[in-house]
Amino acid sequence: DAGITQSPRHKVTETGTPVTLRCHQTENHRYMYWYRQDPGHGLRLIHYSYGVKDTDKGEVSDGYSVSRSKTEDFLLTLESATSSQTSVYFCAISPGLAGGPGGELFFGEGSRLTVL
Amino acid sequence: QKEVEQNSGPLSVPEGAIASLNCTYSDRGSQSFFWYRQYSGKSPELIMSIYSNGDKEDGRFTAQLNKASQYVSLLIRDSQPSDSATYLCAPGSQGNLIFGKGTKLSVKP
Numbered sequence: 001d002a003g004i005t006q007s008p009r010h011k012v013t014e015t016g017t018p019v020t021l022r023c024h025q026t027e028n029h030r031y032m033y034w035y036r037q038d039p040g041h042g043l044r045l046i047h048y049s050y051g052v053k054d055t056d057k058g059e060v061s062d063g064y065s066v067s068r069s070k071t072e073d074f075l076l077t078l079e080s081a082t083s084s085q086t087s088v089y090f091c092a093i094s095p096g097l098a099g100g101p102g103g104e105l106f107f108g109e110g111s112r113l114t115v116l
Numbered sequence: 117q118k119e120v121e122q123n124s125g126p127l128s129v130p131e132g133a134i135a136s137l138n139c140t141y142s143d144r145g146s147q148s149f150f151w152y153r154q155y156s157g158k159s160p161e162l163i164m165s166i167y168s169n170g171d172k173e174d175g176r177f178t179a180q181l182n183k184a185s186q187y188v189s190l191l192i193r194d195s196q197p198s199d200s201a202t203y204l205c206a207p208g209s210q211g212n213l214i215f216g217k218g219t220k221l222s223v224k225p
């Protein structure tokens with residue numbers, strides 16, 4: 001299994017509070033991604049990173065920010081959580097750019113976030 | 117809007133049968149195609165990737181790609197109860213994979 005660790009695995013918070021999810025990898029892969037998975041929507045890309053301090057927005061980036069200060073860590077922050085951000089969040093890594101050669105994604109175990 | 121269509125299922129097959137999972141996609145620029153398996157409450161797990169037209173076999177799994185028809189499929193031979201899961205199709209290009217909503221497969225003993 002790819003060495004990907006997400007924390008926390010489960011979190012319940014209240015509307016308006018900040019939340020940070022952490023993804024840690026031991027594979028030294030260049031590319032890291034944050035997805036959310038919701039019933040009826042499938043997996044949707046929030047943000048991705050193509051290197052230290054290099055990030056870009058995905059399909060559903062509003063209300064989220066990310067940071068990558070080290071190759072191994074990719075943080076997802078909800079500045080002010082809303083109930084619509086209740087979801088399961090998956091971190092993924094890949095050695096190459098997703099969709100291209102070597103662009104297979106390997107997923108972490110997921111973080112279940114509930115915003116009350 | 118890039119779309120990936122999969123029959124949501126559930127697709128029910130008896131143990132030992134062939135399960136056929138289908139996927140169509142809208143983005144003609146898709147360059148790579150992936151199948152993921154996701155057990156309930158777990159994360160997606162890569163089972164197959166295919167990049168060129170035709171068939172690709174890996175054990176009991178065969179992926180088939182037809183770019184002209186914008187169609188990709190996954191065949192699972194000798195289906196086992198442990199194959200019961202949701203299968204996600206994911207065409208990829210330009211730095212992203214677009215995931216289908218998945219087909220739920222149930223293999224009955």
